[in-house]
Amino acid sequence: MDMKTFEDSKFVLHRTKFFILITLQIPAIIISLLIFAFFIKHRTTLNALQNQALLILLIVTFVELVADLPMPINYYYLGYVSPATPSYCNWWTFFEYSIHLISELLMATISIQRHALIFSPNIFQSRLNLYVLYYAPLAICVTYPFIFYFIIILIAPCDGTQWDFTSNMCGYANCYLLYDKFLGMFDWAANNGSPVVVIMLANLALVIRVIRHKRRQQGGYSWKKQRRMTVQLVLISSLYLFAWLPSLTIGVTQIMNSPIFLANIQTDYTLDFMYLISLLSPWIYIKLLPDFKRWILKKVRRDELTRNTVRPT
Template sequence: MEMFENNKFVLHRIKFFILIILQISAIVISLLIFAFFITHRAILNILQNQALLALIIVNFVELVADLPMPISFYYLGYVKPATNGYCIWWTFFEYNLHLISELLVATISIQRHILIFQANIFHNRFKRFMFYYIPLVLCFIYPIILYIIIIILYPCDGTQWDYTSNLCGYANCYLIYNKVLGTFDWAANNGSPVVIIMLANMTLVIRVIRHKRRQRQANSWKKQRRMTIQLLTISSLYLFAWLPSLIIGVTQQLNSPSFLANIQTDYTLDFIYLIALLSPWIYLKLLPELMKWLGNLLHRGQIVHNVVRPI
């Protein structure tokens, strides 16, 4: 028992240092990205960058408002404050951010097909509103309404929480006591977006390759390749972060709650935090204009430093 607690302490401390180091760097890069979009409105007018900015904002909220809670848990080794209300708020807030982020990437994956192959659809204001902006807005509205109903309003006495596990043991009443709701949340809410992301990316690659062979236009291919690589890179991070916990979570709901339970709580569920922690680094590579802007800032700073340095 003592060795088990020591192992837990070491694991928690390792997670604490990894999370806080990655969090600080991700926040700095995110702030630079926001500054870039504010000073480059023309870049923000590009339709695909608007959806990307919405995704960056959601990930930034997770970095500054949600991640401090698991970081605090891994530092202390227990949930503080250990109350029913805190666990309800924490799970409601985190589940919302994760599902909104997933739905946004799934929506962006579908919209990217239209942007590459039928961009003229979005030239019409009504169609742009209906097929671009409304789906993005629904990605925010649906999770909030859903989790108000199944987390906040779900009748439960609050005695099921595990204050010695991250996110209070993921012990929401609907996950423990309602197999239908639990399976729906894991499979339909979290699983469906992942399936859509995979299928949309695979078909996009096939369509782009076939289109390149037919068109043989260098300029058109360059734009398509850039938009495709942008989507593939972001989607790959989401698939890596979500697939392990999804497979285990659905199996637990359908078969046995104890299936790989320790692996799930100690490792795979923490992979989901990597989305917010690593995505700002990906955006740096995916926005060449951003890299040029940062390079110019560093160059100017170096010139100023050299000018004011005393002889």
């Protein structure tokens, strides 16, 4: 494709997305860095297992903010993929699919583990259970997507003629999505669909269990702690459900029924919802970490006092 004569038929839409992404990306990066600084200054905060899981999620979303989002931002600024090469499209889709799936699998695993943290916290007092039931599942969530997409995207690519350099993510034209119905369905339904179902059901079950437990306990400190941990999970998981459900519904329908089903809606809008996870989750973490808010307020007040202090001459 001759980029010199290329005209962006969706210039307004692309520039709007560019400014939205840039506007949300910069503060998200700043907040993420502040949260990292908070964890470094307050290492004891990581003694709570739920905070360790949140830190892992934050690291994944931060990697997306600084390493993955610049690629769609560059596309929406130019209106075309640059560099327009098959190798770049292979790398872009491999990296973005992996990061998105890692984040989704982590959220599903955390949703299940939160039940144990709230109702059976003693189960993790055993070192064996801690590594087998807590850390090992999180490690699998991080490694499996890279291995899976490395095999089906980088090891066995097509000849490269299928890519669309005028569309975001090169038209999502990976070989397995175009020519292998089984792999395409497995990726959409099993890899991406089942974690969404787990997130939805696990959170619904958690809310029901906490409400029932509250009625039995009639308040108390344990209820306040359970409520706080439940609210944490529901807030962050709601973002995942909003980001994934529309595109998953359309994607599975396209593979099972018609490839053109809501195709324009999918490529122009719903697939971009996934970027909201990394862009908005740092703001949610502020709500999830009350000590972080107090730390920031204390530093701001200290700086104000320093500036306003009148020194004698």
